[in-house]
Amino acid sequence: MTEPILSVHNICKSFGALKASNDVSLDLREGEIHALIGPNGAGKSTLIQQIAGGLRPDSGTIRFNGADITRESTVARARRGLGRTFQISSLAMDMSVLQNAMLGALGRRGDALRFFTPVMKDSALLDVAHDALAQVGLEDFAAARTAELSHGQRRQLEVAVALTLSPRAFLMDEPMAGLGTEGSHRLMGFLDTLRQRAPILLVEHDMDAVFSLADRISVLVYGEVIATGAGPEIRVDPLVRSAYLGEEAEA
Amino acid sequence: MRAETILNAALLAMLVAVALWAWTADEPFIITLVTKVAIFAIAGIGLNLALGLGGLVSLGHAAFFGIGGYAMGILASHAQSYTPLMEWPLLVEGTKSMPVIWLVAILAGALTALVIGALSLRTTGVYFIMITLAFGQMFYYFAISWPAYGGEDGLPIYVRNGFPGLNTLDPIQYFALCFAVMCAVLLLVARIAASPFGLALSGARQNPQRVQAVGLVPYRLFLVAFTISGAITALSGALYADLNRFVSPTMFSWQTSGEIMIFVILGGVGRLFGPVAGAALFIALEHVLGGLSEFWHIYLGALLLVVVLFARGGLIGLVAGREVAHD
Numbered sequence: 001m002t003e004p005i006l007s008v009h010n011i012c013k014s015f016g017a018l019k020a021s022n023d024v025s026l027d028l029r030e031g032e033i034h035a036l037i038g039p040n041g042a043g044k045s046t047l048i049q050q051i052a053g054g055l056r057p058d059s060g061t062i063r064f065n066g067a068d069i070t071r072e073s074t075v076a077r078a079r080r081g082l083g084r085t086f087q088i089s090s091l092a093m094d095m096s097v098l099q100n101a102m103l104g105a106l107g108r109r110g111d112a113l114r115f116f117t118p119v120m121k122d123s124a125l126l127d128v129a130h131d132a133l134a135q136v137g138l139e140d141f142a143a144a145r146t147a148e149l150s151h152g153q154r155r156q157l158e159v160a161v162a163l164t165l166s167p168r169a170f171l172m173d174e175p176m177a178g179l180g181t182e183g184s185h186r187l188m189g190f191l192d193t194l195r196q197r198a199p200i201l202l203v204e205h206d207m208d209a210v211f212s213l214a215d216r217i218s219v220l221v222y223g224e225v226i227a228t229g230a231g232p233e234i235r236v237d238p239l240v241r242s243a244y245l246g247e248e249a250e251a
Numbered sequence: 252m253r254a255e256t257i258l259n260a261a262l263l264a265m266l267v268a269v270a271l272w273a274w275t276a277d278e279p280f281i282i283t284l285v286t287k288v289a290i291f292a293i294a295g296i297g298l299n300l301a302l303g304l305g306g307l308v309s310l311g312h313a314a315f316f317g318i319g320g321y322a323m324g325i326l327a328s329h330a331q332s333y334t335p336l337m338e339w340p341l342l343v344e345g346t347k348s349m350p351v352i353w354l355v356a357i358l359a360g361a362l363t364a365l366v367i368g369a370l371s372l373r374t375t376g377v378y379f380i381m382i383t384l385a386f387g388q389m390f391y392y393f394a395i396s397w398p399a400y401g402g403e404d405g406l407p408i409y410v411r412n413g414f415p416g417l418n419t420l421d422p423i424q425y426f427a428l429c430f431a432v433m434c435a436v437l438l439l440v441a442r443i444a445a446s447p448f449g450l451a452l453s454g455a456r457q458n459p460q461r462v463q464a465v466g467l468v469p470y471r472l473f474l475v476a477f478t479i480s481g482a483i484t485a486l487s488g489a490l491y492a493d494l495n496r497f498v499s500p501t502m503f504s505w506q507t508s509g510e511i512m513i514f515v516i517l518g519g520v521g522r523l524f525g526p527v528a529g530a531a532l533f534i535a536l537e538h539v540l541g542g543l544s545e546f547w548h549i550y551l552g553a554l555l556l557v558v559v560l561f562a563r564g565g566l567i568g569l570v571a572g573r574e575v576a577h578d
Binding site: 052074075078079084086090091092093094095099100102103104106107108110111112113114115116117118119120122125161164165 | 442443445446447448449450451453454457458460461462463464465466467468471472475
């Protein structure tokens, strides 16, 4: 088997006495959606931040695309092809939808230090941006101001910006949050096809989405991965049931 | 045409009209006032690149304004006393040529802004404001205590520097020159704002996290913007010193930084012509209210409060409405 595109190896991260990541290992293989689930406070966001580069682990390594990226900055990881969407939409709100996508295309090309050519007439960048918007179904809103988009549309735009980077892997932090049934279904259909282009590490609370989409699921509880496996295995795993799924059923 | 475009054109036309009227009416003082507007507008356009596009609240732009002023003062004073600036390792003489002085001012301003920016941009928010203020004050006290070029008394230059083909001592000709420089700077900043760099900088202002996630480094973008901003403000300092034929440490004072910021805020933060409108309004108020009362700053303060509280887009925003997302 080939090396996984992303592998997290024995990551530990503590905040004082709190072990937010306790010897966490997981990997992401080509063509898969790997879902990361766990109750609130389980350390999902901490783990995602360590993978994306916002936090540095106390110990352990992170390899991406054949290279050790444990000590690299967020920017360096993005340049290696780690496409990220944020839990809380992180967009330039005063820009148009198209401009946000252009920003991604520009980042991908990496030549932001050009001062005299009009960027919004750069056909290479425009093609990438329009293409990404079309893929998520936002092409009709290209001229709209980002702040005027609905919550769901902002999530779609997050994904579109990640797409402009043509990443080697996606890191998606709760892309369905607040989308509503219809929006969720649309995005699910889209992610389902996206995994063929680049694998997705998906943090998600929507259990229907997770179980219908994910090839594999890792369950994080109190900073530890208590189980990793395909959906049906996870469903019947006694540890998971008592720690997590059971709580959901009671609630 | 967009309302803002019409307003911008009207602003330029108004400046020219007032200058021409004053010329025909033989009112050189009014021409000087309009020239001042053009020069202050350039300083504001410089700051607006950092403040409006980059979100960098610099309270130290007097440093660059003053450096431009002293670049003119030092070069011209050596030229008028026929003493070389330095003789070893190579002979550098003073000059009375504006293009050379401008170039020196721009380079000195850019270099200073690069150094100040490299250190200041490690901080954000109120710390950035304080550290830029501190740098400005360092230059102020240095200029006061440096006797070679007048110290506290400042440095007079007897004859205005020359520009090929123009009689710069003629007020209307010097106005035309400053106005042309202002238009060139406006054009330059408009291009920068619409460039890939402008998009990335604007993104970094609105959401640094987003810019990092697409693989760009906000610090680098901010530093480049701050450097260009400093260079433009230094150019305006050189023009201002030439207008007065006098340089003094006051150009470095924090009140000067504040005034440059007032031009931007009055006119409209982040609007291309904001500083032009702001500087025009400032000079008009100074002239009209200053004639009524010595304490005209009270009215300026009240106006500033009204703008900050009720008209965030400044004068331009008030007339032309909110900025549209344009492609």
